[in-house]
Amino acid sequence: MEKETVSLIIPCYNEQATLPAFYQELQSVLQTSPYHYQLLFINDGSKDDTLSILKTLAEQDSRLSYISFSRNFGKEAAMYAGFRNAIGDYVAVMDADLQDPPHLLPTMLEILQSGDYDSVATRRVSRKGEPPIRSCFARLFYKLINRISEADIVDGARDFRLMKKEMVEAIMHMQETNRFSKGIFGWIGFRTYWLPYENVNRIAGESKWSFWKLSKYAIDGIINFSQAPLSIASWFGLTITALDFVAVIFIVIRRLLFGDPVDGWASLACIITFLGGVQLFCMGIMGQYIAKTYTETKKRPHYIVADSNLEHIERIG
Numbered sequence: 451m452e453k454e455t456v457s458l459i460i461p462c463y464n465e466q467a468t469l470p471a472f473y474q475e476l477q478s479v480l481q482t483s484p485y486h487y488q489l490l491f492i493n494d495g496s497k498d499d500t501l502s503i504l505k506t507l508a509e510q511d512s513r514l515s516y517i518s519f520s521r522n523f524g525k526e527a528a529m530y531a532g533f534r535n536a537i538g539d540y541v542a543v544m545d546a547d548l549q550d551p552p553h554l555l556p557t558m559l560e561i562l563q564s565g566d567y568d569s570v571a572t573r574r575v576s577r578k579g580e581p582p583i584r585s586c587f588a589r590l591f592y593k594l595i596n597r598i599s600e601a602d603i604v605d606g607a608r609d610f611r612l613m614k615k616e617m618v619e620a621i622m623h624m625q626e627t628n629r630f631s632k633g634i635f636g637w638i639g640f641r642t643y644w645l646p647y648e649n650v651n652r653i654a655g656e657s658k659w660s661f662w663k664l665s666k667y668a669i670d671g672i673i674n675f676s677q678a679p680l681s682i683a684s685w686f687g688l689t690i691t692a693l694d695f696v697a698v699i700f701i702v703i704r705r706l707l708f709g710d711p712v713d714g715w716a717s718l719a720c721i722i723t724f725l726g727g728v729q730l731f732c733m734g735i736m737g738q739y740i741a742k743t744y745t746e747t748k749k750r751p752h753y754i755v756a757d758s759n760l761e762h763i764e765r766i767g
């Protein structure tokens with residue numbers, strides 16, 4: 451029987467400090483593996499020596515391909531480029547910083563081989579080594595998004611997962627510009643096995659995710675997969691209108707019974723500013739959705755390739 455191929459997609463942004471160690475660790479796992487491998491590194495506009503390291507490695511290792519973007523397009527775009535160019539029967543996405551341990555690959559392949567699952571996803575069982583405030587917000591985010599969206603997202607889920615090519619094909623049909631992979635994986639369905647493992651810290655370099663960037667990513671995720679904020683805005687409006695109606699009746703009756711004492715301007719001012727705030731807030735929510743619609747309608751490419759050692763590659767994807 452011919453050997454099956456496994457494609458590994460590795461997005462890299464300023465990973466010169468981690469790449470050599472990552473490659474070495476990967477090597478030790480692949481040596482004993484009975485599969486063919488395609489190592490697909492995506493250089494996401496790194497400003498350090500990532501690309502030259504990849505080029506050197508590619509000269510020594512014929513399984514290694516690289517795609518280098520014209521600028522930093524983000525990890526989501528890098529993963530998308532990887533999916534488009536992966537040729538494997540099985541495809542996995544993994545980080546370059548060894549936070550997604552390569553030694554889990556054989557177990558993941560075995561689980562898929564058993565035929566009961568279409569993908570094996572990894573889940574951190576602890577968030578050791580992470581700032582507590584970050585863990586706290588992350589938990590809150592997962593609770594919220596699962597409640598209000600149809601994308602089923604597991605707390606602690608990493609992007610590290612191995613999939614059959616059928617699943618990758620489904621992902622390719624999710625053409626949105628605003629990509630949120632955690633949601634996309636959940637939305638397309640299929641049978642997923644969750645493999646728990648202890649959190650590992652990145653071996654070198656720094657995380658590219660500041661707290662601010664993560665918060666923005668979380669809000670994007672919610673807006674991409676849920677219309678709940680819009681309904682919240684409508685319900686908010688409806689409730690305030692109902693309360694206002696009751697208040698008007700109360701005021702009219704009081705005026706008829708007790709005359710018109712001139713007071714209450716302070717409460718009036720409060721009500722007006724409060725309502726102004728609520729209106730701006732709801733308009734802001736609507737604005738977020740309109741902004742997303744705006745970027746989607748432009749249909750801009752997800753990424754632009756500046757350099758690659760792949761023969762057949764679409765430069766604009």
Ligand code: UDP
Pocket residue numbers: 460461462463464465494522523524525528544545546547549652656657658659
């Ligand atoms: N990454 C990328 N483009 C970016 C940011 C990150 O390709 O704009 C890659 C990065 O090189 C790494 C992976 O995505 O391989 C995860 O990034 P990081 O380790 O910074 O995220 P964290 O593990 O802290 O969530």
Ligand code: MG
Pocket residue numbers: 545547549652657
């Ligand atoms: Mg990392």
